[in-house]
Amino acid sequence: MPPINVLVMIHGMSPEPEPHSPFDSQGKFWGYNEFWANLCQEQPDLPNLFPQSFIGVEWGHELPQPSLPSVEQLREDQRLTRAQNFVNQRIAYDNLVKAPNDNNVTLSLFSGRGADIPLLTPMVRALVVGLRESIVTRGLGDVIYYTSEQGECYVRQTVYHQVLKKLAQYEQEQDVRIHLIGQSLGVTLTHDFLYGLFAPNHEPGFYKQASEEDKERFKTWRQKRQNGQLKLGSLTSTASQLPLFMMRTQKLVDRLAKGELIDAKDIGIDNSNQIQWQLFYDIDDLLGFGTRRLYNAANAIKEYQVDTGDNPGDAHTGYWQNRMVIEQTAQLLYDNASRP
Known part of the structure; x- marks a missing residue:
């Protein structure tokens, strides 16, 4: 067989x-x-x-x-999407600069500071901000969740x-090969x-x-x-x-x-x-x-x-x-x- x-x-x-x-x-x-x-x-x-x-x-x-379920209707791990979106809304740089007050002091994204290299500042900062608010905030959040005991x-x-x-369905088979990607x-x-x-x-x-x-x-x-x-x-x-x-x-x-x-x-x-x-x-x-x-x-x-x-x-x-x-x-x- x-x-x-x-x-x-x-x-x-x-x-x-x-x-x-x-x-x-x-x-x-x-x-x-x-x-x-x-x-x-x-x-x-x-x-x-x-x-x-x-x-x-x-x-x-x-x-x-078809319709938006409540948080309680979601499986525990599925709640990551909404939790990370909420965190991102609160900490995204665009939102920080749109909500100035005495306890929220910001600089322009492209301002030069100290030892910054002027020619690299605009491109590098824009790239870093984009990565922070996608791969790191959302994606790396999944990694941190999995390293927790509950996650x-x-x-x-x-x-x-x-x-x-x-x-x-294969429990009675005598020769099973499992392949994983x-x-x-x-x-x-x-x-x-x-x-x-x-x-x-x-x-x-x-x-x-x-x-x-x-x-x-x-x-x-x-x-x-x-x-x-x-x-x-x-x-x-x-x-x-x-x-x-x-x-x-x-x-x-x-x-x-x-x-x-x-x-x-x-x-x-x-x-x-x-x-x-x-x-x-x-x-x-x-x-x-x-x-x-x-x-x-x-x-x-x-x-x-x-x-x-x-x-x-x-x-x-x-x-x-x-x-x-x-x-x-x-x-x-x-x-x-x-x-x-």
């Missing part, structure tokens, strides 16, 4: 101010459907190898609805539940999900966060991993923030302080000559980092520097439109889903 290949896509932080779906494109953001269509165009056999196409996960932002709990409940519910903070979410499934001698923190049904489903898949019935097919990461997230646990800090690499087997990667994990980064992306050299199993991990845009904001959101990302992701999915 051929293996069952299952593809999961998890988006990253969401700097968009309006409710939107991760499945369809909005503005400069490509959704799951467009990315999958381009992968299939690049490798026409993918629909045969992944007959269910993909499991698309939504989290951390409000979805479009991590709500995000994992949301993300893992969607994946586990779709995986339930993560963007930005989605890279950390895919990594954490795999660590919970594959790390030996580990009591997943998700057991304390999950509903009883999801806890039992997660246990089922951990057991299938131990029985050799679940394998990592492939992992694709764009705009990885893992080097930052490694500082959130003392265990990893201690390991890195000793100059020790992270064990890739903990997320299902074997030290073989078969590429299982590929990563993409752009040096213009302020929130995407090279990651491969922090792990062992170097023969199974490949990393690409790509050019997704010269503006740091565009660079962070443009990976799924990049030609090399599309080509190499489609190739890895095809190779690892079709091999014996």
Whole structure:
């Protein structure tokens, strides 16, 4: 019997101010459907190898609805959209200068001060303000939320539940390969999900966060991993923030302080000559980092520097439109889903 290949896509932080779906494109953001269509165009056999196409996960932002729900009607993680919009309204520079009073003292955005370089001041300040009020205020806010105990709990409940519910149909299969694609903070979410499934001698923190049904489903898949019935097919990461997230646990800090690499087997990667994990980064992306050299199993991990845009904001959101990302992701999915 051929293996069952299952593809999961998890988006990253969401700097968009309006409710939107991760499945369809909005503005400069490509959704799951467009990315999958381009992968299939690049490798026409993918629909045969992944007959269910993909499991698309939504989290951390409000979805479009015919009428505006109250905050209480939103899932906890979905409230990020309104919370970040409110914060942005209160602290956005344009709004600060429009509300002058004795306790709100401002300067012109383009005024020179001290050691400022006059020729760079207008362009640099405008760019910095734009980034502060999009990628940093909204997007990085998602990252900070996930590093909190409550935020991590709500995000994992949301993300893992969607994946586990779709995986339930394969619980009786004897050979399942899971393939994951993560963007930005989605890279950390895919990594954490795999660590919970594959790390030996580990009591997943998700057991304390999950509903009883999801806890039992997660246990089922951990057991299938131990029985050799679940394998990592492939992992694709764009705009990885893992080097930052490694500082959130003392265990990893201690390991890195000793100059020790992270064990890739903990997320299902074997030290073989078969590429299982590929990563993409752009040096213009302020929130995407090279990651491969922090792990062992170097023969199974490949990393690409790509050019997704010269503006740091565009660079962070443009990976799924990049030609090399599309080509190499489609190739890895095809190779690892079709091999014996």
